[in-house]
Amino acid sequence: MPEEAAAAPIRVVLADDQALFRSGLRLLLDSQSDIEVVGEAADGAAALAEVDRTDPDVILMDIRMPVMDGVAATERLAGARVRVLVLTTFDLDEAAARALRAGASGFVLKDAKPEFLLAAVRTVHSGAAVIAPAAIGHLLATFGRGRKLEDTRVAVLSPREREIYELAGKGLSNSEIAAHEYVSEATVKTHVSRILAKLGLRDRVQLVVHWHGG
Secondary structure: OOOOOOOOOEEEEEEOOOHHHHHHHHHHHHOOOOEEEEEEEOOHHHHHHHHHHHOOOEEEEEOOOOOOOHHHHHHHOOOOOOEEEEEEOOOOOHHHHHHHHHOOOEEEEOOOOHHHHHHHHHHHHOOOOEEOHHHHHHHHHHHOOOOOOOOHHHOOOOHHHHHHHHHHHOOOOHHHHHHHHOOOHHHHHHHHHHHHHHHOOOOHHHHHHHHOOO
16 A cells, blocks of 8 residues: 655744744754744744745744734734634733734743643644633733623623533633533533634634634
8 A cells, every 4th residue: 555645744934033932943943854944034924924835734823022922913814724823922912912802823931841832832723712821810811701691792602502602602621611510521512612613712712702802
């Protein structure tokens, strides 16, 4: 039988104004057989140009950069194929929160462990979302106490979907929701997919932001 073709590597662009930090990221990412750094940028405007030039799968986007910051660049990429993974020094400041509202697929801290960063790149490439482990509490504080379920924007959800929407909005994983609702993880995944579709949301980060009133 013919051998299966190897999957194409995840194409990544690095956007950060610190050349030394970009070099470290490139060394880490290029050490992986399934990841390829295809471009670098030192500001948001250059990052947009690199996305146009290289058509990457994921862009690691620093929040604070000259010329155009990472939030503005993320806003300009809304609707694009590339998935944005925000890099920040803080657990969750207002700038990172705005990037999530603008469509970023998640964020990681600049001092995250290498294995977490690599997992985050692979996770957002797969279509899921990533939030730094310590940040759920900050997310709650930033976006408020939670959306009332009688909000007309969630009226399209079934009673069970509303329950799962609320649990996912609080940051529970699929396995935790499954245990809470006494259903399988596959069932939870199906419900979450339907919730995202009904509410016009792309991923779980946007679901959390939506639930918290963003």
